[in-house]
Each structure stands twice: as C-alpha cells, then as structure tokens.
Amino acid sequence: MLVIFDLDDTLIETSKCLTTHYLHIAFVAMQSAGLEVEENAFDELLSINEKELSSRFALKKFYNNYSDQIRIYEAGFAALKTPLPEEISLEIVPGALEVLDELQTAHTLALVTAGDSNLQRQKLEKAGIQPERFSKLVIGKGLSKKLDYQRVLSELNVHPQEVLVCGDRVPIDLTPAKQLGLCTVHFRNGRGLVHDEPKADVDFTIHTLKQLNEVFAKHES
Numbered sequence: 471m472l473v474i475f476d477l478d479d480t481l482i483e484t485s486k487c488l489t490t491h492y493l494h495i496a497f498v499a500m501q502s503a504g505l506e507v508e509e510n511a512f513d514e515l516l517s518i519n520e521k522e523l524s525s526r527f528a529l530k531k532f533y534n535n536y537s538d539q540i541r542i543y544e545a546g547f548a549a550l551k552t553p554l555p556e557e558i559s560l561e562i563v564p565g566a567l568e569v570l571d572e573l574q575t576a577h578t579l580a581l582v583t584a585g586d587s588n589l590q591r592q593k594l595e596k597a598g599i600q601p602e603r604f605s606k607l608v609i610g611k612g613l614s615k616k617l618d619y620q621r622v623l624s625e626l627n628v629h630p631q632e633v634l635v636c637g638d639r640v641p642i643d644l645t646p647a648k649q650l651g652l653c654t655v656h657f658r659n660g661r662g663l664v665h666d667e668p669k670a671d672v673d674f675t676i677h678t679l680k681q682l683n684e685v686f687a688k689h690e691s
Contacts, residue, residue, distance in 0.1 A: 471686075472628045473573055474619065474647075475604075476637035477583035477590060479660025481570075482597045483561040486660070489525055490516065491558060496529055496546035503545035507536055523639060523665055525550055551586040560596040563659065565680045570603055573682070578626065580606040582618045582635075584642075616646035623650070634689065636682065638662025645671045655685055 478484035497512050514535075519528035526547060533543040554560070573579060581604045583590050590609050594601055601607050606626055610618040623633065630651035637643025639661050644654040648671040656662060656672040657679065666672070674685045 472578045472580060472622075472626060472633045474580045474582050474622060474633065474635045474652075476639075476643045477581060477593065478585075479563075479638040479662060480636060480643075480657055481563055481566045481581075481599060482593055483563055484593070484660060487558065487560050488554075488593075489519065491555075492550050492552075493519060493525055493528070495552060496525070496549040499549035500533065500542050500546040503542045504539065505533070505537055505542045511536075521664060523642060523661065551589055553589065554592045554596055560593060562597045562599065563679055565678060567599070569679045569682055570599070574603060578628075579604050580608070580622050580626070582608045582610065582615055582622060584610045584612070584615065584618075613642075614646050615643065616649060619647055619650055619652065634685070636676075636679075639665040640667055640671055641665060647671075648673075653689060655682065 475481055493515055494512065497515055501507070515528065515532045518532050519525060522528040522531065529546050529550070530543060533546065537543075570579065581601075587609045591601070606622045608618045608622060619635070622628075623630065633652040634655060635644060635647040635652050636655040636657055638657050638659050640656055642665075644656060645668065647654050653673050654671060655674045655676060656666060658666065658675060658677050674688070676682060676685065
C-alpha cells in the first residue's frame with residue numbers, strides 16, 4: 471500500500487514550535503511596510519490564527535481588518551517564507567520516526583506538503599526526517615492537494631484503492647484525497663484539532679501516529 475503523509479502538524483510540530491515565531495516576524499514586516507496598529511494587535515493576530523486553516527489565511531484576515539494596501543500584506547506573506555533560524559528547535563511529532571520505520575518495511579511512503587520549497591525542506595532537515603524515506607516528495611503551491619495526489623498516484627503507478635492519506639486538516643489534506651477515492655486518516659493534532667470537518671471525508675480518526683497500526687488492521691480486514 472502507498473501511504474501519503476502531510477508534513478506540518480502531522481510529522482512535525484509546526485503549530486507548537488514555529489507558528490508564533492513566523493506570525494510575529496510577519497507582523498513586524500507589515501508594520502515596517504506601513505501598517506498602523508498598536509503593538510497589542512499581535513494578540514489579535516494570534517487569536518485569529520487559532521481558527522484559521524493556515525498562517526497565510528490568518529495573516530490575510532488580520533490585514534483586511536486594518537488596511538487595503540496589498541503591499542502591506544505582501545510584506546507579511548514574504549516574511550512567512552524566511553529561512554528557519556538556527557536557534558529555534560523543531561520537534562518531531564511523538565512516534566513519527568518509529569512509525570515511518572515500521573511502515574517502510576511493508577509499504578511505499580510519500581510526502582505531500584505545501585508551502586515554500588526551501589522552507590519545507592529545511593523543516594525536514596531540522597526535524598531529522600530524511601527525504602530519502604519517501605518514494606515521492608511533492609511540495610505544492612496551490613490551495614488544494616488534489617493535483618498533487620493525482621501526480622503521486624500517476625508517477626508511482628498506484629490505484630486509488632491502494633492508497634491511504636494521513637493529515638491533520640480535513641479540508642486541506644483529506645477532502646481532495648476523498649474526492650479521488652483514497653482512504654483518509656484524520657490525525658487530530660495542531661490545526662487538526664479545529665479543522666475536522668467535513669466528517670464525511672474522514673474514514674479513520676487517530677490521536678497518535680502509532681494508532682496507524684490499528685487503522686491498517688481495520689482497513690485490511
């Protein structure tokens with residue numbers, strides 16, 4: 471079977487370790503570009519982020535509350551793609567390496583993530599996840615992963631019924647997979663604690679990655 475993983479909040483603790491840092495440098499960048507807000511407005515940005523699908527969406531919503539100058543948003547968005555600082559630690563999700571090791575022995579692994587290519591690869595390196603673990607690694611740019619999933623299936627010559635997708639955000643990671651007839655596993659972690667709809671697009675729900683073993687047992691029975 472082909473197992474496709476998401477990266478952020480699925481294999482690495484992005485929300486826990488990186489999100490606040492990146493939102494702050496984006497906030498400062500927008501101020502430098504002319505955004506006139508009080509310093510405590512950053513707390514508002516953090517509050518918005520708690521309910522949004524991504525830092526990018528949170529930044530856009532926050533910006534729309536204060537300005538109509540697109541250059542201000544663009545300054546903040548560019549800041550979200552800056553390289554990882556050396557002093558920031560990036561935690562791997564508990565059990566992730568062990569699960570990848572176990573699955574590699576019997577299954578094909580792929581990684582489909584979205585964002586800035588250099589930054590996503592930096593995250594992998596900092597977390598100690600070797601890209602070579604995956605037979606296919608796709609870093610998409612669009613808002614939907616549907617085309618990325620189709621690309622992986624085509625290039626690895628795998629049928630939809632032989633694929634399982636694991637991710638934290640149902641609308642981003644799992645809905646496009648379900649549209650293609652893939653088996654979907656919702657990992658309730660990070661943003662996935664909030665973005666767990668639509669339920670119809672979720673075949674299995676797990677709270678730890680090690681529960682994937684139970685999913686395989688049920689899926690193959």
